[in-house]
Amino acid sequence: MQLTISRNSSLDAIFSSLADETRRDILNRVSKKQLSVGEIAKHYKLTFAAISKHLKVLEKASLIIKQRRGKEQIIRISPDALAMANKYLETYEQHWENRLNNLDKLLTGKKS
Amino acid sequence: MQLTISRNSSLDAIFSSLADETRRDILNRVSKKQLSVGEIAKHYKLTFAAISKHLKVLEKASLIIKQRRGKEQIIRISPDALAMANKYLETYEQHWENRLNNLDKLLTGKKS
DNA sequence: ATATTATTCAACTATATGGTTGAATGTAGT
DNA sequence: ACTACATTCAACCATATAGTTGAATAATAT
Numbered sequence: 001m002q003l004t005i006s007r008n009s010s011l012d013a014i015f016s017s018l019a020d021e022t023r024r025d026i027l028n029r030v031s032k033k034q035l036s037v038g039e040i041a042k043h044y045k046l047t048f049a050a051i052s053k054h055l056k057v058l059e060k061a062s063l064i065i066k067q068r069r070g071k072e073q074i075i076r077i078s079p080d081a082l083a084m085a086n087k088y089l090e091t092y093e094q095h096w097e098n099r100l101n102n103l104d105k106l107l108t109g110k111k112s
Numbered sequence: 113m114q115l116t117i118s119r120n121s122s123l124d125a126i127f128s129s130l131a132d133e134t135r136r137d138i139l140n141r142v143s144k145k146q147l148s149v150g151e152i153a154k155h156y157k158l159t160f161a162a163i164s165k166h167l168k169v170l171e172k173a174s175l176i177i178k179q180r181r182g183k184e185q186i187i188r189i190s191p192d193a194l195a196m197a198n199k200y201l202e203t204y205e206q207h208w209e210n211r212l213n214n215l216d217k218l219l220t221g222k223k224s
Numbered sequence: 225a226t227a228t229t230a231t232t233c234a235a236c237t238a239t240a241t242g243g244t245t246g247a248a249t250g251t252a253g254t
Numbered sequence: 255a256c257t258a259c260a261t262t263c264a265a266c267c268a269t270a271t272a273g274t275t276g277a278a279t280a281a282t283a284t
Binding site: 128132134158159161162165166169180182183184 | 241242243244245246250251252
């Protein structure tokens with residue numbers, strides 16, 4: 001089960017999306033409750049257009065799903081991309097835990 | 113145990129570091145074995161200086177640790193920042209699992 | 225059809241990023 | 255002190271990103 005890293009533009013999109021505080025904050029909001037673009041925008045001092053752009057970035061990374069409902073666009077979180085990012089990071093955590101465990105064993109072994 | 117998202121420049125640095133394929137690849141390499149800058153650089157068609165810059169980005173995000181050994185600088189992975197990113201993403205995964213579970217319960221309940 | 229509300233697009237600006245080349249620094253060996 | 259090797263710095267260029275403003279589109283209500 002090897003993790004292929006080469007040329008993974010999804011990860012590029014996901015991580016660069018998450019590299020912005022406003023976008024992380026938006027993600028946090030919509031993870032709790034689906035919201036229209038306007039409802040999201042009113043929490044920030046940015047212009048409506050700026051928020052719209054941020055949403056576009058998040059959508060492109062498949063972190064959110066946009067769906068029209070009447071005049072409004074309803075935004076909700078999409079789990080897939082986050083799961084992907086999570087999977088990616090877990091690999092390293094796992095690796096590190098293994099190294100620490102081995103070190104621990106080594107030290108414990110030497111002591112007795 | 114609330115996750116504070118506001119103004120978290122560490123997360124900015126971590127995620128924007130991870131948003132680049134070369135840097136993810138470097139991280140992958142040094143997670144397996146500590147390497148000098150030169151040993152890392154020779155695997156890419158980029159210039160030495162470019163790799164040096166990427167390493168600087170990773171170091172600033174606390175994703176790697178740089179340590180001089182003789183003429184060389186030895187690079188190894190640092191677990192802390194990755195753990196932080198992981199923690200961040202887990203929050204959302206957890207949230208989503210909860211929603212799916214609830215949906216499942218709801219559907220199961222209706223069926224009987 | 226017109227107006228109102230919600231959102232996006234286009235054009236533009238400023239700054240950040242990723243790359244290059246060539247000079248500069250740090251360390252070790254002679 | 256001189257040379258060689260490993261790495262970084264400085265200056266520069268091209269492209270991407272985050273923001274703005276004002277016009278354009280989309281859906282609903284009158």
